[in-house]
Amino acid sequence: MKLIRIITLTISLLAFTLVQAQSEYLVKANLEYDNGGYDEAAIKYKVAYKKEKEIETKAMILYRTGECYKFAHRYSEADEYFKKSITAKYHKQDPIVFFSYGESLLEQGKYDEAIVQFNKYKDNGGDGSIAARSTAEAEAAALNIEESDSRYEVALMAALCSPYYDYSPVLSSKKGDELVISSSRPASYGGDSDPITGEDFADLYVSKRDKKGKWDMPKVLNNTVNTSSHEGAASFTKKRDIMYFTRCEVSDNDRFGCDIFWAKKQGKNYATPNLIPIRAEGDDSTTVGHPFISSDSKFMLFASNMPGGFGGKDLYYITYDKRADAWGAPVNLGSEINTPENEMFPFIRADGGLYFSSNGHIGMGDYDMFKADANGEMAWSEVSNLQYPINSSSDDFSLIFEKDDDKGYFTSNRPGGKGMDDIYSFKMPPLEFMLNAVVYNAKTGEPIPGAKVVINGTDNSSFDLGADGNGGVELNDGELKEETTYTLISVWMDL
Secondary structure (H helix, E strand, O other): OHHHHHHHHHHHHHHHHHHHHHHHHHHHHHHHHHOOOHHHHHHHHHHHHHHOOOHHHHHHHHHHHHHHHHHOOOHHHHHHHHHHHHHOOHHHOOOHHHHHHHHHHHHOOOHHHHHHHHHHHHHOOOOHHHHHHHHHHHHHHHHHHHHOOOOOEEEEOHHHOOOOEEEEEEEOOOOOOEEEEEEOOOOOOOOOEOOOOOOEOOEEEEEEEOOOOOEOOOEEOOOOOOOOOEEEEEEEOOOOOEEEEEEEEEEOOEEEEEEEEEEEEEOOEEOOOEEEOOOOOOOOOOEEEEEEEOOOOOEEEEEEOOOOOOOOOEEEEEEEEOOOOEEOOOEEOOOOOOOOOOEEEEEEOOOOOEEEEEOOOOOOOOOEEEEEEEOOOOOEEEEEEOOOOOOOOOOEEEEEEOOOOOEEEEEEOOOOOOOOEEEEEEEOOOOOOOEEEEOEOOOOOOEOOOOEEEEEEOOOOEEEEEOOOOOEEEEOOOOOOOOOOEEEEEEEOOO
């Protein structure tokens, strides 16, 4: 009996060791997932799936793998794993799989399919209010595209884009002929891969536009600014002599939060950057980034998940004290702008309007771009969606305007680009007006061939027109201008 007990105990210990060894794969995958390392987590989940025997656990692993691909914006792969997870009946454990699948479909502009999944989430015990909000978002997005009255024209800036992440364009010269962008293309100084995306860590690049309007291939900035860690999302002073940018320190795949640095321009290069101490020293869980410096350099807006906000990442500002040569304490922009989700990439236009990206305000997909009207110094209200085609069902963010013109640049991962994130231009085309009229006899109603018509505009323009054989006159070659009133002076006939 004693021998049997020893053998039984040995077998039990062996079995426990095997189960424990198998679970270690899942533990590592979950740890990477919780830390936001979605690319690495997906790889580890696939290994854990092969080692796992429990059907319910395998279903959960499939769901988590789909989530990893969704967060990495690889939506077709995310859809594949969500479907597999549903087939494995993970929704019996948690209906969230339907909701996540719906979010992925929404990002791809598949609004009707997304609504089906949101309803399945609700019908299987999910939060009805969350399902209703997402359904409303999908319906609003579809309606936005169908009924959008936006006149903006959008175009991919292919010369600035690569198969990798290219984002956050910012004008870096007074003439507006230089753009600094963030990119994870292989030329970056960061040799390691980002565990979130699987791409190289991002660096700052510059592209120049020639006299014909052609942008050249972006070139990486000097290594005083770029390091083996993440650099990106820059902003420049009005004189373009100082650059503010985000740096997320990484060492041996350990992440230490993000900070804002500034560097003075020295010729074509930049001096050694200086830290702006906003988050508490040693606080590695807080991120501070996406700076925007006001035209007078008095205020800086940024995004942060620091404690005390409304949830996720909020927009804040700090004020520069010239006498103390220091920045003041962060001030939250308030609930009119910030939501329980994320608000990022602030930009203030010359008219004082605030532009930013959010996945908390009702939009067309995950991140959309919004405008808030100025309501005093560093105060805004009346948040509105920028509509299609500026926004899409995909992530749209980091919009800037070029000088005071109604044109600029932004970032999107919408279909039709070259890589994961791409840079787009937008512009408001001029309105084209045309005049088509018929000169006729007021008594008889008959047209008057050859009638003479003089039209004067408040811009001092004047047109002498002669009616054709049917009494018709027209102006349609760009002669009529916006914000101009035209008056009919006289109509007569040569007798």
